[in-house]
Amino acid sequence: MSTQQTVRRWILTGSITAIAATGAIYGAGLRSRQQYEEKRKKAVEATPEDMIAQLEVVRSELVGKKLEMERKLAQITARRLQKEEAAKDTK
Incomplete structure (x- = not known):
């Protein structure tokens, strides 16, 4: 049971x-x-003014992301160049 x-x-x-x-x-x-x-x-x-305002907000966010990516790319490039120079100096 x-x-x-x-x-x-x-x-x-x-x-x-x-x-x-x-x-x-x-x-x-x-x-x-x-x-x-x-x-x-x-x-x-949405009215055309609202759509434009929304698109401007999205654009500003994308521009911010682009600037951040460009900054990171510049840092990576600078580090790569430093490593290459250090490698040339040791030869």
Whole structure:
């Protein structure tokens, strides 16, 4: 009798876990679809001034990233040149 209760308990535990996981996944999917629809609706309803403002914000972020990448590239190039000069001096 005890073995049967243990098996039943495991089955119930597994079933409840599966139901909870399925509900969480389904809820997350609904939420992400809802967010997508809200973003799409905002984009469609946006005035030209709003679109321009958004594009300017994105542009400024991209320019900032570009400057950061150029700075890092310059640092890497300078280190490479220093290593090459150090290698020439040791020869």
